[in-house]
Amino acid sequence: MRRSRICATVLVLALAAAGCANSDPTAGADEYPADEIRMVVTYAAGGPTDLGGRAVARHMEEKYGVPVVAENVEGASGGIGTAEVANSKPDGYTIAMTTASAVSRVPLIEDVGYTFEDLTPIGTVTVGPGxxxxxxxxxxxxxxxxxxxxxxxxxxxxxxxxxxxxxxxxxxxxxxxxxxxxxxxxxxxxxxxxxxxxxxxxxxxxxxxxxxxxxxxxxxxxxxxxxxGAAERLEYVPDAPTLVELGFPELTFGNSTFILAAPAETPAEIVASLESALQEALADPETVKVLGEERVAPEFIGSEELSGQMRAEVDQIGPILQKLFA
Structure with a gap:
């Protein structure tokens, strides 16, 4: 009887240890990716987020040798799909192709089930002036x-x-x-x-x-x-004046930044791997052709820089949004 109790206790402890190991988001980081990656595209099919996400996904498939499946989960200005990613396991197998606005601004306007702190920006895919x-x-x-x-x-x-x-x-x-x-x-x-x-x-x-x-x-x-909505006129539409020129000097926030993001607490090694894969994709002429050369930033904007930019914008425009949409 005593021996049975000891064996049972050992078995319970072993299962508990295994459970802890499986819940550790860093588990398997060295072998990443070992399975299919799901890319949640947070806007409708055929739009800039969708086209950009699928172009990057194709390049990642070639790099990683595993399927990278883009899936449209639209609604709430990107909030529904972004919430799904924010609340998923932080293991790098569920990522978002979304906008900086969906990550940082939308949670300030309405309750979408996440905040800016619940996601880790990976890098900028494209930049779209209004x-x-x-x-x-x-x-x-x-x-x-x-x-x-x-x-x-x-x-x-x-x-x-x-x-x-x-x-x-x-x-x-x-x-x-x-x-x-x-x-x-x-x-x-x-x-x-x-x-x-x-x-x-x-x-x-x-x-x-x-x-x-x-x-x-x-x-x-x-x-x-x-x-x-750009700070200066754009060379590919030179006759279109800026909003500032038209008498709206404070309207400088109407631009779209399309990004990859992962759940907060995704291991740094996995974020770095995804960041590197994105940077390589944006250096590929075929990917750039799909994205549009005018939309790809001249210098790659990675996780740390993008996080800083988004944090600064939240601090600047957050009070304005909360006042307007109170």
């Missing part, structure tokens, strides 16, 4: 025309955005608050659906980014860019 589009046949020939009409006729001109908590949506709310220019804002679940709405005549304008899906409409003569 751009205001109108259909080719729009009566608004310029940004001046569009904003003057909105000021004269509040809440009548419709403007689509990539989401209700997207940087572009927030800037339109701030435009009303600071300058009395009021649009009827129509949030979509991503930029691709927003541009479809624009070309289909469902909205008068779209405040999006320089996503290829959007610029393609310009190249095809179906849309025009009448303003940009």
């Amino acid at each position: 751009m205001v589009y109108v259909p080719a046949g729009s009566p608004y020939q310029s940004g001046e025309d569009l904003f003057a009409a909105a000021k004269a006729n509040p809440d009548t001109i419709t403007v689509g955005t990539p989401g209700a908590q997207s940087p572009q949506h927030v800037e339109l709310v701030r435009m009303k608050e600071l300058y009395g220019v009021s649009f009827r804002i129509v949030p979509f679940e991503g930029e691709s659906p927003a541009m479809t709405g624009l070309i289909g005549g469902n909205v008068d304008a779209v405040f999006g980014s320089n996503a290829q899906v959007s610029l393609a409409q310009v190249d095809e003569g179906k849309a025009r860019v009448v303003a940009v």
Whole structure:
């Protein structure tokens, strides 16, 4: 009897030890990756987040020799998919292709089940300056025309955005608050659906980014860019003035940064591996061709630098967001 009790005790301790080992997020870091990686794309298929994520996933598959499966989990301006990743096991096998806004701004606006602290930025994939589009046949020939009409006729001109908590949506709310220019804002679940709405005549304008899906409409003569949210004019749309030039000096936050992120407490070795894989992907001409050369930052922005940038933005714009969306 005594021997049976001792054996039972040893077995329980052994199982407990095994359980602790399996719950350790650093377990297996040296062999990473040994299994399929799931990349949660937090916006709709066909948009810039989706196209960018799938391009990076293909390169990672080649590097790692394991499947990297991109899956669209859209909603709440990227918040639903980002929450899924934030609350997943921090072992590097579930990562997010999302936006800096979804990680840092959205949790400040509404309860989405995570905070900025629940995720670890891996690196920047692309940077998209905000751009205001109108259909080719729009009566608004310029940004001046569009904003003057909105000021004269509040809440009548419709403007689509990539989401209700997207940087572009927030800037339109701030435009009303600071300058009395009021649009009827129509949030979509991503930029691709927003541009479809624009070309289909469902909205008068779209405040999006320089996503290829959007610029393609310009190249095809179906849309025009009448303003940009960048600090300076963009050489590929040189005739489009900045919002600052148009009399909105404080509207400098309407730009999209697309990033890879992992759950907080993901082992540093795994974050470093994913960061390196992303950097290699962004140096690959085929990946850059899909992403769009104008969207890839000249210098790679890795985990530490990106985390610092996002933290600084949270500190700067956080109080503004909480006031606007209280």
